[in-house]
Amino acid sequence: MTFEKQDVAFRALTASMIFVLLAVSVVGMSPSEVLAQGTNATNATGASEGGSQTTVVMPLGSSGATSGAGYEPPEVTVSPGATVTWDNQDNALHTATSGQPPTPDGKFDSGIVGANQESKPVTMPTEPGEYTYFCTLHPFLVGTVTVQ
Numbered sequence: 001m002t003f004e005k006q007d008v009a010f011r012a013l014t015a016s017m018i019f020v021l022l023a024v025s026v027v028g029m030s031p032s033e034v035l036a037q038g039t040n041a042t043n044a045t046g047a048s049e050g051g052s053q054t055t056v057v058m059p060l061g062s063s064g065a066t067s068g069a070g071y072e073p074p075e076v077t078v079s080p081g082a083t084v085t086w087d088n089q090d091n092a093l094h095t096a097t098s099g100q101p102p103t104p105d106g107k108f109d110s111g112i113v114g115a116n117q118e119s120k121p122v123t124m125p126t127e128p129g130e131y132t133y134f135c136t137l138h139p140f141l142v143g144t145v146t147v148q
Contacts, residue, residue: 053121054084056096056143058113063092063138071096071143080128080147083121088113094135096122101139107131108145 054076061067071086078084086096094113099105108131110119125131128148135141 054078054082055118056084056086058086058088058090058094058096058135058141060090062090062094062135062141065138065140070141074142075144075146077146077148078124080124080126082124082147084108084124084145085121086110086113086119088115088117088119091115093137094141095137096133096143097136098131098133098145100132101134101142102136104136108133112137 056076057072059069059072062069062071069090076084084096086094088094092115096108096110096113096119097104098107098109107125108122110122113119124145124147126147129146131145131147133143133145
């Protein structure tokens with residue numbers, strides 16, 4: 001293959017990869033999430049109407065080790081078996097994984113939460129106590145859930 005043909009093939013491959021990456025990132029978003037991009041959502045914390053749903057925010061900039069931004073609020077108190085949702089308002093992927101960094105303990109895990117996305121509700125342990133959690137991708141990001 002000549003250099004010109006290799007250059008054309010490389011450009012075509014690059015364009016195809018960019019298209020696929022853009023398509024994959026948009027397919028996972030609902031129309032309301034697309035419209036919400038760029039809005040400044042309020043940091044929602046506390047219980048919902050049912051009293052068992054709490055939301056913790058991963059604020060913009062929380063992926064920076066020196067930003068000072070962390071889970072908001074850094075400590076929440078919930079009832080045994082309550083659910084917590086993590087709202088990632090940052091432009092990086094995050095997790096909320098129980099344990100001491102860098103070792104998960106298996107008590108709960110939000111899974112990877114995409115930028116400007118919310119986790120599915122995560123059920124907290126039924127055993128009262130303090131549960132430390134952290135972001136497996138940014139282990140300096142630490143919070144606490146108290147079950148009582």
